[in-house]
Amino acid sequence: MSHLELPLVFFTVLSQAAIGLVVLNALLRLPLAAGLGPQRIFCERQTALILLALALFCSLFHLGHPSGAWRAMDNLAHSWLSREILAFSIMFILLAAAAGLSLAGKSQPLLWKAVAVIGILGLAVQGASYTPPSQPTLAGGVTLAMFLITVLAVGTAINSWYAPNDRQPVLAAILAGILVLGLVLNLLLPEMWRAGTPVAAATGQAYLASPLYWGQMLMSFILPLLVLARYRRIPHWLVWMILCGEIIGRMAFFSLPITTAARIGMQI
Amino acid sequence: MKTQYGFIVNSTRCIGCFTCGMACKNQNQLDPGIKWRDIHPLAETIYPHEGRAFYSLACNHCQEPCCIEACPVGAYSKRDKDGIVVHDQDKCIGCKNCVRSCPFGAPVFNPEKQKAEKCSLCYQRIDAGLAPACTQACPTEAIQIAALSSQNDAELVQYPPGFPAAKKLNPSTRFYNPRQPEVIRRKN
């Protein structure tokens, strides 16, 4: 098993949690009423800001030379990574503004929507950025599909914090649907890979043999579905379980796919 | 078409002696654990005799290098005059995105320096009219550099078995496949 790339794991999962929270909240109006739940310490905007700030902070640890991070947008002309940094930087600024204004009691729905749009762009760029040519198994939208599951699952779960009571069963049903989708996708992918090229087949084998893969299946999909079946609503702590599952799944994503480089000299 | 240098890897002549790989370490004063060039034995499904045919590979100096697309700080550039892909380590911030991206494993991460590095095709030597360290070192002239033109040759292969067919990148390395001798086994 190659490197787990923990900073990237936290960066991608947390940033996607923020995107999910913002997009589902701002564009789809998932909880219906914004800012509900005065018992919460943070409203959704501050929560999103914290998530994204944590994500960006974690990403610094990925760099051999974090002091050079400020140059990471130097190659916007060619580099998806530069564009990713740009997207998330803009998102962070807008989100900070939105969160700050909300503290002052200004809801600024347009700004909130703009954050969501940038978030969607950021997700698309992220999908491209983490589809390296060295891992053909991830080509064809696999990365984006995996990231999307994270965005939707974590986003829906967090939004349940801010939804009124009567809204909860609907949110639970939506989350269940997303989790079933995620479960099916994650069950199918290794099998599809195993039937593919030698690199893909090796990736499939690595997935099925890895506790990380089964850990994600359990924590992200199977257990949460059982919980939803039991309670018919989203317990507030379920967010943490799904988040853990996605973090484990992301470790799998960064460490398990076999690279073509590792198979030079063999059938690829 | 612009001039593009590429390695000609002649596996017919390659004896897998690893001289090129060590010559590279010697010339470029690489740190222990770092290899810009490696010698890959071919699996028995590709060449029927275990560990007896090889591809000596470093950076393939692609026509469409994905490292340039991967690097957020623009540390990679492709020289106009010969297509050599150069990594400027001073710019590198050690994000490893090139390492993750390259289907050939050309860039490697140096944990001491916390930066990436890769084969430079010894461009400093080339600019001085000298051969790269690996090609000068090869005792059988199994590795050479050449300027590729638009024409093609029947015996030269761009994507032999066991070499990633990353066609979008259009790698500049060309291969001659290894040959097999007549083999007479013992009777008893």
Place this chain on the structure above:
Amino acid sequence: MTETSKDLPAETSRCPLTRRRFLQMLALGGAAAAIPGSLLQAALADASGNYEDAFKIFRNACPRNCFDTCSIKTFVKDGAIQFIEGAKESSFTAGGLCVKGYSYPRRVYSPDRIKYPMMQAGRGSGNWKRISWDEAIDRIANKIIEINAKDGNLLGLGLDKYSGNFGITHYGVEGMMSSLGYTTRFVGTPCWPAGIDAQNYDMGEMWCNDPEDLVKANYIIVWGANPAWCSVHSMKFLFEAQRRGAKLVVIDPVFTQTAAKADTYIQIDTAGDGALALGMARHLLDKQLIDQKFVTDHAIGFAEFSRYLRDNVTLEWAEQESGVPKAVISQLAEEFAAANPATIWIGYGMQRHTNGGAAVRAIDALVAMTGNIGKVGGGARYGHLRTWGFNYNAMVHPAPEGAVGMVDGAAIKGDFHFVDGQKANYTDRPLNMNQLAREILRTKNPQLRMLWLACRNPFSQDPDTAQLKKAFDTLEMVVVVDQFFNKSVEQADIVLPHTTLFEENTVNVSYWHYWLSLNEQAIQPMYEARSDVQIAAMLSKRMNELKPGSCTFPVEMDTQKWLEKEFNQGIYSLFGIKSWQELRNGPVKAQVASSASWHDLKFKTPSGKYEFTSALAAEHGHKALPEFKAKRKPTAPLRLLTPHSKFSLHSQFQNLDFMEDFNAAPVVYVHPETARQRGIKNGDQVRVFNTRGELLIKASLTDNVAQDVLLMYEAWFKNSSFNVQNLLDDESADMGAFKTGAPGIATHDQFADIKRA
């Protein structure tokens, strides 16, 4: 003095890879015809850069025990080696080194080098303490004086030295011993002695063609050699011969890398070489494919040899003994006889057998009877020492006044012992180097008290580690001169740090090609490293301080002075130079009448002819004819082969981290069927064992080896207990005593078994 930057513009303008040069290389590769000129344009234009101007350039020579003895160019800046290259002046080195050679800069600057003289409290304890050179030399000198006082002679002081460094001045180690008096010398060679004797019986000397004339051969059999690993610079000549139409046949028990490059590979039963050669000879006799003129005019005993073949050898028998199908034997023989010239490269591996010398004689006979001896592009190629005519000034020192030694001892002999023993009342005591453990334990009156190891690492290279340890335990003092804390250093009391080739002056020639290379001091010695002659000089100084007149070794510390004294008019004439300083411009090649050995067909045998029947051989207890000798009886179910790795030279190089980057760990190669029978899978941890010892190691399954063969490459991996010698015994080869003082060692007549660990 040294070649400085001023000389470089000329150098660089001579060397660039021009279009013409590039196309030449393609031509050499046989590829030119296949590539339209427009596809592969000149990669590099002529340019006169100043890349090399930044460096001071020195000439060096790789002193390892290797066919290729490369000429090196060393680029130094700020007193440190920046990188090295092969010298382009030599058409053999041709600008490139090998994987081992290119690791030299790392070797010089390795953190693992022995930096200072050190003393170990308890052999094998690793409890090393740094001491000064003065203290080290003082302890050694006092021990020598003590031995002399106790025994009345110095026969209790033994020297075990061989080929760790072939720089000519390193014979100063032998010189140091002579300068102290009469000592015990471990003589012989584990390398090539059986073949040397064989060629001496047949032709009167071991003398091979210039390997560069391989390109002129029309048929080449590489028999039991693996140049693709052990002489990489010879491969280009084999390839060029193939390109010109020659057929390359490799005969080997192992499907080697050279075999993969051949036109035909013939797998032979290990030690079945003599039978195959005799079978081919018998077939040629039957087909009358004999060079009648050669066997009548330039040879003796061919009639007897023919009678022997007719009476004792058939194709069926040869097939039985060698495993090679008889149709293949006859075809091989006919093709070999039909080609003109045809040549055989006789490997050293194939003579490390109890029947190895006999096998070499049979192969010699095959080459001779087809008239291929003395021909350009022909010959029975084994090795030569024709370019080794130095003064051996460092080696020749009289014993001190009053020294006592053996009264009836045999004179010292050796493959590289080029000086005649002087007529003296006393001699040294020669013991068999290949049975070091046995000889130490056996020797009495006086017993061996002190052992000096230089250019040698017996715990990695001598068989039967357990027995060797027992033998070392009887020694009162062990001194090792080396560069790394290897397995023999582990068993030493005092270790002295030796210079690398870049830190001393010497001169080198090859036993294969015909080039002469200077080795200049390129950098100051690292830490407190000293060269062998410097150590001898220091010891001499101290000996005479402690006991005036006890050592005759000059106290000269300047290795350049030692170097200068090795040259003579013979060397200058042979190589066409006026002074050794000319070698600073690059290596030079011997100017010989013909690239063919024995080109005038005047042999150095007693008869002056090629001797199919050798009275000398008979006198030495061998058969007069190159008769068949049966192979050693197995002592375990599987044959154990421990040949040389491409990543190391015995225990040199593999210990470097740079080498581990390419070859991380040893494995044992097992045939898949043999593994299946024992339930072993690829990558399994296995136990290789026999009555002498065992090894735990990973298995790698391959049909490169036969079903009855296990193969491990001999090497010393840092921080690893891996040592093939644990499993080997000290069985002698059949020949070697005649010219090298002791019979060879049957390294490849060893047996073991394997099971899952």
